[in-house]
Amino acid sequence: MKCNTAMKVVRISDEVWEIPVTEKPGMLVPARIYGTESILRAMDTGVFEQVTNVACLPGIRRYALCMPDGHWGYGFPIGGVAAFDVRSGIISPGGVGYDVNCGMRLIRSDLTLADVQPKLDLLMTELFRRVPAGVGASGFVSMNRSSFDRVMTKGARWCIEQGYGWHRDLERMEQGGCLPGADPGKVSDHAVTRGMNQLGTLGSGNHYLEVQVVSNDRIFDRETAAAFGITGQDQIVIMVHCGSRGFGHQVASDYLKVFEKAMRRYGITVKDQQLACAPFLSEEGQDYFAAMNCAANTAFANRQVITHQIREAFAAVFGRSGEELGMELVYDVAHNIAKVERYPEGELVVHRKGATRAFGPGSQDLPACYRSVGQPVICGGSMETGSYLLVGTTRATEDTFGSTMHGSGRTMSRTQAKKSISGEQLQQQMKQRGILVKAVSMSGLAEEAGFAYKNISEVVESVERAGITKKVAELRPIGNIKG
């Protein structure tokens, strides 16, 4: 099997590939990569190096995993999943990602393409005005240290208490939009100052707000789609991709420094400085976990405030309230997080970095409305090619610590993409294809061109064939807001 690595890669199935422990000194478990043969062949060298580095970390259980949208990241690859024993294992900011609780949110509506198309320009202008994006953007929510402390501990619930959303929104978020154990006392003043003005902002890079259409012929599982409120008939849905902004990044940066020193004390060596870690139950490990939960909760709150603004924008344009337009939350799910979850091995600290939780039917962690069908999994593609709504499976719980892909994954650097097309050209091309783009930065827009990403359909097919998620619907973009 010819891949971008000299390591031996063994075929487990058509969509699962294993690097044995003999391939790198220090590996404690094998590494497993998900994807078709063509996806595996195209993966960059960094994935193979990084997933096997992760396999060397203390307390790791079963496998170090990488999803088919995987590519090089900091420490862990993007698409990386690893679970560590609570008592003997570690926690690592490199396994969570800098943008703590970067995640996806999907909102359904009763509107159709026929309703929205005539007002699309007005709608995108209104959304662009109400949801700040790009460099240095600040949100409309006025914050002080005390209120930001409450955001850190309450997450999306704080927003609901302030009137930014509906109580029932909370049921449809991973862990109710609030992770327990958040302690603002473990967060630096630097992080707070960076984050306090950013609530309700998108950021830039690959973050976006997208208006999408669900056609009848792109629904693959009608029963599950109906449970998620997706009925097709050119139905309009709205997808949001963003996270904890500068706040989460500062938390990660602060604790990487703490962990670099702590590793010496605990006698831990890692193969990459960005895998700095500490025993989960150590003082440093628990401090980071408490601070990371603060960042995760601000990310839930960020997406909740954005949801409020989206509903307000739609109400302004269509003259009916968000409730009258049926703008219910489908789900909100993290793809950069570490959580304690129970598996047959016991309690494990599951790190998902560019990977989505994908619990199957029957999971007690799912809200009652989804318990019989499984967890919605929201996967963002490039802004040109569309996205997918999937559902978690029992097989994912068994094989991948309840995890799956999160997006399509880049194949081209930002610098290369910008050399290939200008933002203005891309915006014009997309308009001709019926996708209206509002962007703060034209160079930032060019960096996100569809050709810089893998084909999401192939990535989705591979996780479906591997049995770790099932396709529910494909979502086609008609409007996109970027930073």
Add this chain to the structure above:
Amino acid sequence: MPAFFHFLDDVALADLAFDAEGDSVQGVFEAASQAVMEAMADPKTVGATWERRVEHTGADLAELLFDWLSDFVYWKDAAGVVFSRAVIAVTQAGGQWTLAATLIGEPVNQATQVLRNDVKGVTKHLYRLYQDNGRWRARVVLDV
């Protein structure tokens, strides 16, 4: 040869990597600073209505550069500004390096500035500051 930087095509797929170099420590610091400012916005389109004095001291020059470049990211978020210029002086005394600098810029204005990436942080991935054939060189990956 003057100090300069260039963004890299094949490093850090999802983020932004650059190499900076100069004849002196001061030169490589200036080139790296310019790269970070240009990653965020076109400095030529940014005014000079905001400034902040910054000082760092330490024995580890690489850590000093890392902390200094991180200042751009911090003030971008904390004060909502982008940068047109940075005035830098790097000195050494008694085994300690000191950076005394002034960050100059103005509040973000989407109408008048050419804005680029909302840089979230300076990372340690592939991070290096070293001397090679008399030139000071740095490799930096920015998380965007």
